[in-house]
Amino acid sequence: MRKIFSSRTVVLLIIGFLVVVGLITGSNWFAKRTNTPPFFQRVVNDLTGGVAKVISIPTNAVGNRANSLANLLNTFSENKALKSKLDGYAQNKVKLQTVEEENQSLKKQLQLKNTLTDYQTISAVTISRSPTTWNSQLVIDKGAKSGLKKGMPVLGDSGIIGLITEVNTVNSKVSLISDTSEDTNHIAITVKDSAGDTNGILTDYDADKKLLVMGSVANQATMNKGDMVVTSGLGGLVPAGLLVGKIADVTTDSYGLSKKIYIEPASDLSKITSVLVAKSNVES
Amino acid sequence: MAGWQFLRLQFIFPVVLLVLFLVDGNLAASLGLLMKEPIHAIPMLTFTWLFYAIQFGVIDRLPFYVYVVVFGVLFDIFYTGILGTYTLAFLLGTIVMEKLRPFFDERLMSGLLLLLIGQLVYLLVTLFAGIMIGADNLTLLPFFVYLVLPTILFNLILATIFYFPSWSLFQRLG
Numbered sequence: 061m062r063k064i065f066s067s068r069t070v071v072l073l074i075i076g077f078l079v080v081v082g083l084i085t086g087s088n089w090f091a092k093r094t095n096t097p098p099f100f101q102r103v104v105n106d107l108t109g110g111v112a113k114v115i116s117i118p119t120n121a122v123g124n125r126a127n128s129l130a131n132l133l134n135t136f137s138e139n140k141a142l143k144s145k146l147d148g149y150a151q152n153k154v155k156l157q158t159v160e161e162e163n164q165s166l167k168k169q170l171q172l173k174n175t176l177t178d179y180q181t182i183s184a185v186t187i188s189r190s191p192t193t194w195n196s197q198l199v200i201d202k203g204a205k206s207g208l209k210k211g212m213p214v215l216g217d218s219g220i221i222g223l224i225t226e227v228n229t230v231n232s233k234v235s236l237i238s239d240t241s242e243d244t245n246h247i248a249i250t251v252k253d254s255a256g257d258t259n260g261i262l263t264d265y266d267a268d269k270k271l272l273v274m275g276s277v278a279n280q281a282t283m284n285k286g287d288m289v290v291t292s293g294l295g296g297l298v299p300a301g302l303l304v305g306k307i308a309d310v311t312t313d314s315y316g317l318s319k320k321i322y323i324e325p326a327s328d329l330s331k332i333t334s335v336l337v338a339k340s341n342v343e344s
Numbered sequence: 345m346a347g348w349q350f351l352r353l354q355f356i357f358p359v360v361l362l363v364l365f366l367v368d369g370n371l372a373a374s375l376g377l378l379m380k381e382p383i384h385a386i387p388m389l390t391f392t393w394l395f396y397a398i399q400f401g402v403i404d405r406l407p408f409y410v411y412v413v414v415f416g417v418l419f420d421i422f423y424t425g426i427l428g429t430y431t432l433a434f435l436l437g438t439i440v441m442e443k444l445r446p447f448f449d450e451r452l453m454s455g456l457l458l459l460l461i462g463q464l465v466y467l468l469v470t471l472f473a474g475i476m477i478g479a480d481n482l483t484l485l486p487f488f489v490y491l492v493l494p495t496i497l498f499n500l501i502l503a504t505i506f507y508f509p510s511w512s513l514f515q516r517l518g
Contacts (some may be wrong), residue, residue, distance in 0.1 A: 081476070083428035088477045091425045101421050108422045112366045119370035126375060188369030189379070190423040191386045192430070193470040193491060197423065198373065226425050233425060268486045270381045330379040 091226070095210045102228045106203075109231035112187045113201055120333065127331060178341040179299040181215070182206055185334050187231060196236040198222070200335060203230045208337055211297045213247070215336040219303035219326030220291060223247070224337065237272060237304075238265055238329050249274065249304055250292040251321070255282040259292050262304070266322065271308050274321040281319065283310060289323050299340040353517040357397065357406055364389040365415055369423060378498065382486070385494035390415060391437060391466060392503045393510075395459045398441050399450070400514040412438050429473040437466035452507055459503055463496050 096102065184200040202208055204227050212224045214234045226233035237247075251258045251274075263275035274289075287307045293300025309322040371387040372378060378385040394412060397403050416431030424430065441462040448454040471487060 080428045080432050084426060084473055084477060087420075087425070087427040097425065101425075104418065104421050108366070108418065111362075112369060112422075115363065115366045116370045116373070119367060120374045122374070124374065186373045188366070188423070189373035191368040191372040191388070192424055193384075193386065193467060193474060193487075197425075199369070199422070268483060330381060331374070333374065 095227070096204070097226055097228065105226075105228040106230050109187055109199060109201070109228065112199065116185075116187050124333070177293065177299060177301045179338045180341065181336040181338055182208065183334065183336055184232075186332050189332075196222075196239040196329070197225070198234040198236065198332060198335070200232050200234055200337075201230070202337065203228045203232050205229055207339065208232050209297060212340075213291070213298045213302060213338045215302065215338055216327035216329070216332055218328075219305065220247070220298075221325075221327045221329060221332060221335065223298075234335070236329055237262070237325055238267075238270070247298055247304070248292045248294040249289050250300075251281075251283045251307065252288045252290060253283045258283055259294070260321075262323075269322065272305065272323040272325060274323060275318075277319040277321055279312070279317065279319060283307060283319075283321065285310060293340075297340055299338055302338065353402060353405060353514070356513075356517060357402075358411055361390060361393055361411060361415055364393050365418065378494075382490045383494045384491045385498045386491070388463060388466070388495065388499045389502065390419070391434065391463065392459065392499060392506075394434070394438050395441060395455075395462055395503070396507075396510040396514070398438065398445055399455045399458065400511055402514050402517075403442065409435070409438075426477070429470060432473065433466045433469040436469050437462045440465045450511075452504065455507065456500055456503060460496060460500065463499060464492070467492055467495065 091097070097105065182202055184202040184206075186198050187201050188199040190197040190199075198214075200214075208224055208227050210224055210227055213220050214222050214224060220237065222234045222236040222239070224232050225235040247262045249260055249262055251260070258277065258281040260274045260277055262272050264273040265271075266273055277283075285307050289304040289306060291298050291300055291302040291304060303326045305323045305326040307321055308324040311320045311322070312318070313320060368387045368389050371389075375387075378387065394408075397406065397408060412434050413431060416434040417427065419430040419434070420427045441458055444458060444461060448458045
């Protein structure tokens with residue numbers, strides 16, 4: 061019988077397959093357990109990031125023009141809707157300022173230095189986004205030199221968009237909340253309902269529905285569609301009070317024992333040109 | 345004309361490859377319409393440039409597979425941080441295109457069909473690698489509808505636009 065592959069080719073193919081599988085699983089395992097990547101990887105990332113920053117100037121300009129053109133089409137209706145909301149925002153701004161001042165004064169009286177809601181922000185520009193099928197990652201132009209650490213939350217135009225997963229010297233990688241990798245979205249959150257708050261964690265991202273998932277919630281917990289979801293500040297480097305999104309759907313598991321909450325992210329994840337990294341004043 | 349004598353293929357090819365490798369990431373970040381939910385279209389200009397080299401028969405004059413592996417590793421380090429996945433995807437995609445090349449001719453439509461097959465191999469390898477490390481919970485139908493279709497459409501349009509300019513460039517460099 062004629063052989064398709066020679067014995068030598070079969071052995072080489074098997075060895076090649078094992079090496080690739082080992083590399084993928086090994087580097088994935090290593091990346092999750094280390095705070096900074098190995099020296100070689102860091103140097104390659106810093107050098108490539110530098111060149112990418114230069115190349116991003118014209119491509120960002122072209123991208124911005126294309127997006128502006130697309131946005132122009134719905135400017136009229138958007139402007140009308142925004143104007144109607146503006147009065148409410150002015151009222152809220154005054155209220156926020158008053159409450160902030162009151163909060164500072166009460167903290168002083170209680171001799172509280174920093175709480176979970178205190179954080180500073182570091183602004184950064186998006187150099188690149190991973191053109192890959194499953195990793196939704198951004199590369200931003202700030203790294204360890206600017207005080208960034210693995211696990212810090214990153215904010216977009218209206219809420220949290222991801223966490224820092226790799227810190228190089230002058231740039232960092234941000235895993236978006238839409239990243240479907242394991243262990244990337246486990247952020248402690250609170251659902252704000254009129255009946256009370258419910259704590260939990262983001263357990264998953266449903267790539268088919270494009271919604272975040274908060275699993276294993278007790279059946280007694282009261283929450284409704286449209287409720288706001290914010291970070292709770294418990295555990296890790298994520299401060300409290302960062303907007304995550306709002307509840308899109310509440311379902312019960314097949315045994316009727318717990319609830320599964322679907323959350324619509326607050327920020328638009330399609331185009332992220334600049335971000336803010338939130339640095340909590342309370343070190344965990 | 346004299347200037348072209350100094351711009352050798354061996355020099356131009358990796359430089360363009362490096363630029364396109366970075367432009368892929370920049371386009372994904374700056375062109376919002378590519379990643380507008382639920383669509384997830386991936387720019388694959390690096391892969392398209394490798395296809396042009398196969399299609400226009402210049403790979404024998406270059407350390408082609410060295411470039412494929414080097415840029416695959418660079419892709420893994422810079423974009424994902426997980427080694428092996430895209431190196432394998434680039435390698436298998438280009439090997440399949442090279443092996444099938446004798447069955448296709450230099451016409452545009454034949455070339456685009458060859459690129460389409462290469463792109464499918466590339467995307468499927470990354471899907472299976474993602475499933476292997478638990479990074480992908482996308483089921484097959486949405487994967488094809490929201491990722492494969494827009495990605496292939498976007499990249500085939502770009503490949504069509506730059507097909508003859510690239511052919512002309514390789515002719516001059518040759």
